[in-house]
Amino acid sequence: MAEKISNKSVMLNPFSKNNPVIVQILGICSVLAVTAKLEPAIVMGISVIAVLAFSNVIISLLRNTIPTNIRIIVQLVVVAGLVVIVDQLLKAYTYDVSKQLSVFIGLIITNCILMGRLEAFAMANKPWPSFLDGVGNGIGYAIILIIVGFFRELLGSGTLLGYQVIPQWCYDHGYVNNGLMILPPMALIVVGCIIWVHRSRNKDLQEN
Amino acid sequence: MPGGKLQSLQSVFEGFETFLYTPESTSQSGVHIHDSLDSKRVMILVVLALMPCFFFGMYNTGYQNLLAGGATEFPFWSIMAYGFLAILPTVVVTYVVGLGIEFVIAQLRHEEIQEGFLVTGILIPLICPIETPLWMIAVATAFSVIFVKEVFGGTGYNIFNVALVTRAFLFFAYPAQMSGDHVFVATSKIFGLGAQAPDGFSGATPLGQIATQTAGELHLTDLAGNAISTWQAFVGLIPGSFGETSTLCVCIGAAILLFTGIANWRIIVSVALGGLLMGWIANLCATPTYPASYLSPVSQLCYGGFAFAAVFMATDPVTAARTGTGKYIYGALVGIMAVLIRVYNNGYPEGAMLAVLLGNALAPLIDYCVVQANVNRRMRRLKAKVE
Structure with a gap:
């Protein structure tokens, strides 16, 4: 890295100004897939934070010993190992949620955010900043996941974390849950709205 | 008046001033030639072309309501009055929500109000079932005006x-x-007009009956239990969304649009031919698994929203293909897909809506291919000449 970036900004930048989902548009696939309910969205967010943070640290420790031409394979092996651990933990402790997340925990391996951070940051930085970068990007991803999951579950099922939020009174007077919110296209539109709000608050991110 | 105290409302004022008549003020310098058929006139003409469908929808709504209530006499004016009262709230809600959003956004962007919603606002009540709750119409209208139109840049984009x-x-x-079978027929009295349908009443559309039919020969019935003929479906006295049932009125509208040169005949013809072709193929290999394949190709055109979609939806100049050849391809695609979805996907009783949306999505690609083919052809010709 040419210029020194403080640890604090390494950690905090991905929350908003450099958010992996809404600024770099990475990891959209899982955002669409796992956010129909809030609970799997939160679990998925935590899983990605854990995998990202630890794979960043491991790769950062190994960075001087990895031959350049096989670095992607090494990264994949590290991420895959961590994903299997997370998958087994979820199966052991939160079986229902891991059922809902099904293949998407396994697919964390292919999440662009991970490979992106490993290539762009962990390969060139010391373990502690890499850890912070992993946590920061993971949280940036999780924030978006949780916002999308919140709106989709609220409007699509009328519940939050499985508890009824919209009162029965509304249903008696003709309110109906929006079935489109459960379908993936609406997740894309919710992400679009988040980007819309985000860009209008951060004018410097607007493209011409 | 520029700079006055109501300057901020200029877009609203101009929107109203040019709504029905041409303002006196003209530009002072330069040459400005303007076709008298501007987008406002086009919109008004489309609305006029939709009027036969609209009035027929009013009549049909009242008629189906009386039929559901078991009436034997059908007085014309009370039927019309009932239909009017049944559709009025939907029209008002659509226009208030849609135009409200357009006005606000035009103000925010300091642009003139564009009149695209004039047609959309009358189309929405026409293609929705009569018993759709008003708040749903409001939510859906707001959604599509914001996310389909304004996000992309407003009318024409x-x-x-x-x-x-x-x-x-x-x-x-x-x-x-x-x-x-509960939304397509108005089942309650409005201000004492009309009839109250009995409990447990079932008013499925012909295509809805086909979709729920499990096996065997087709047997379509109207509300009184009599069989529906293709002629009846052509005239339109069958249950369905408000304004799309009558193929006859759609044809009148099509005549107006074609005569004034607003709709493109290429699209209408190729949609119809595509539908006929696919209906013919489906009818050739008719199976009990897909009961809609028993419909003859001509009745495929008369049932459901096919004709309405062909004339008023597929021809929308903004979303259709623009090149001449592209229009044929686009129209045929819409026609074939509409019947294909209708016959072979039992989850969707009517395919015209999805087919036109698919056509919209592919229209730019079709145009691109047509233009590229033309470019390649001319390049070859040039090469041949040079050699």
Whole structure:
């Protein structure tokens, strides 16, 4: 890295100004897939934070010993190992949620955010900043996941974390849950709205 | 008046001033030649072409209501009055929500108000079932005006037909309320007019009956239990969304649009031919698994929203293909897909809506291929000449 970036900004930048989902548009696939309910969205967010943070640290420790031409394979092996651990933990402790997340925990391996951070940051930085970068990007991803999951579950099922939020009174007077919110296209539109709000608050991110 | 105290409301004022008549003020310098058929006139003409469908929809609504209530006499004026009262709230809600959003956005962007919603606002009531709850119409209209039109830059920039997206939004968001046998026929009295349908009444559309039919020969019935003929479907006295039942009135509208040169005959003809072709193929290999394949190709055109979609939806100049050849391809695609979805997907009783949206999505690609083919052809010709 040419210029020194403080640890604090390494950690905090991905929350908003450099958010992996809404600024770099990475990891959209899982955002669409796992956010129909809030609970799997939160679990998925935590899983990605854990995998990202630890794979960043491991790769950062190994960075001087990895031959350049096989670095992607090494990264994949590290991420895959961590994903299997997370998958087994979820199966052991939160079986229902891991059922809902099904293949998407396994697919964390292919999440662009991970490979992106490993290539762009962990390969060139010391373990502690890499850890912070992993946590920061993971949280940036999780924030978006949780916002999308919140709106989709609220409007699509009328519940939050499985508890009824919209009162029965509304249903008696003709309110109906929006079935489109459960379908993936609406997740894309919710992400679009988040980007819309985000860009209008951060004018410097607007493209011409 | 520029700079006056009401300057901020200029877009609203100009919107109203040019709504029905031409303002006196003209530009002072330079040469400005303007076709008298501007977008406002085009919109008004489309609305006029929709009027036969609209009035027939009013009559049909009242007629179906009386039929559901078991009446034997059908007085014309009370039927019309009932239909008017039944549709009025929907029209008002659509226009208030849609135009409200357009006005606000035009003000925010300091632009003139564009009149695209004039047609959309009348199309939405026409393609929705009569018993659709008003708040659903409001939500769907707001959704499609914001996310389909304004996000892309307003009138003339939308990728998809705004009215159809409203309908698709309703269909996917509230499937239980937007299909089945309870929404297509008005079943209660309004201000003492009309009839009250008995409890447990079932008013499925012909295509709805086909979709729920499990096996065997087709047997379509109207509300009184009599069989429906293709002629009846052509005239339109069958249950269905408000304004799309009558193929006859759609034909009148098509004549107006073609005579004034607003709709493109290439699209209408190729949609119809595509539908006939696919209907013919489906009818050739008719199976009990897909009961809709028993319909003859001609009745495929008369049932459901096919004719309405062909004339008023597929021809939308903004979302259709623009090249001449592209229009044939686009139209045929819409026609074939509409019948294909209708016959072979039992989850969707009517395919015209989805077919037109698919056509909209592919229109730019079709145009691109047509233009590229032309470029290649001319390049070859040039090469041949040089050699």
